[in-house]
Amino acid sequence: MSSSDERVVAVIMVGGPTKGTRFRPLSLDIPKPLFPLAGQPMVHHPISACKKIPNLTQIYLVGFYEEREFALYVSSISNELKVSVRYLREDKPHGSAGGLFYFRDLIMEDNPSHIFLLNCDVCCSFPLPEMLAAHRAYGGMGTILVIKVSAESASQFGELVADPDTNELLHYTEKPETFVSDQINCGVYVFTPEIFTAIQDVSSQRKERANLRRISSFEALQSPTRSLLTDYVRLDQDILSPLAGKKQLYTYETMDFWEQIKTPGISLKCSGLYLAQFQFTSPHLLAAGDGSKSATIEGDVYIHPSAKVHPTAKIGPNVSISANARIGPGARLKKCIILDNVEVMENAVVINSIVGWKSSIGRWSRVQASCLSCYILAG
Secondary structure, eight states: OOTTTOOEEEEEEEEOTTSOGGGTTHHHHSOGGGSEETTEETTHHHHHHHTTSTTEEEEEEEESSOTHHHHHHHHHHHHHHTSOEEEEEOSSOOHHHHHHHHTHHHHTTTOOSEEEEEETTEEEOOOHHHHHHHHHHHTSSEEEEEEEOOHHHHTTSEEEEEOTTTOBEEEEEESOSSOOOSEEEEEEEEEOTHHHHHHHHHHHHHHHHHHHSOOOHHHHHHHHHHHHGGGOOOIIIIIIHHHTTTTSEEEEEOOSOEEEOOSHHHHHHHHHHHHHHHHHHOGGGSOOOBSSSSOEEOSSEEEOTTOEEOTTOEEOSSEEEOTTOEEOTTOEEEEEEEOTTOEEOTTOEEEEEEEOTTOEEOTTOEEEOOTTSOEEEOO
């Protein structure tokens, strides 16, 4: 099959309400994947990146939120990007690889030659077409997006060792206690359909071990719980680590930005990274103004079309203003996310903060966190 005849699908893991507790209180009112970064839902950024993959036929969002929480967004983004986006709800958590396997029949419906797997809580430039080209050249089962970080922060992620000449994955360990490498897993992958065989092998081996194990009376009582573990497969520990060094997995290094979106403070930083990227990918989304007929804009700023911003306000850099917000005269906004229906009154200052839905900042008030933290004002 030539590359022009190949079909590609993308799967984005969005988690569920029991995940992302460090993102509270923001995730109490809205699913974390729909929280706005740079004026767009968090999941919108990987979806937009997938749109650029050659021969893409389908995007699946996999998680265990209620379907109604994603129905409106899925319909809207499908129409906007002119690509089929579908939400698939897991009946229970199956793990990062198990969730992929659980929906294998749907994913393979169009007989794709390649499957992208992305984690929703990743912020990066998503060089997916470049990854796919490298993956084809490697000829393996999978390719992992990687990045170099400081030795101090590497242990918070999956560390790996790759061959410097061939980029083959030689060793992988998840959050090691001792330093292994300054290269880490970015949570973005491309696989051939052989990934399903690898996942099936892990599940089958577990079932065989469970059947061979002599079950005591206590274990028999626990067997319904234990049986759940056979189809719970983790991509990192159960797939990547065992297959490392077997000429099946390779790496593609990004030199661009990367963050994992775990806390509100990081989301504020990521919103700024996406705003900066808009200069190259979506300049029409960035606001402009010199204070004459509209507000003074400094740096990268997104303002929703329905928001009302007074011409004497000063906005930026790294500011995202959501729908129906009202920014009063003389207000100063810097490094902040203003959510829907917020009012910032005359001469108020908001810096390094996320202002929650329907909140009101009074005249001459000042809301500011240190540069190392993020202040959240709930509505």
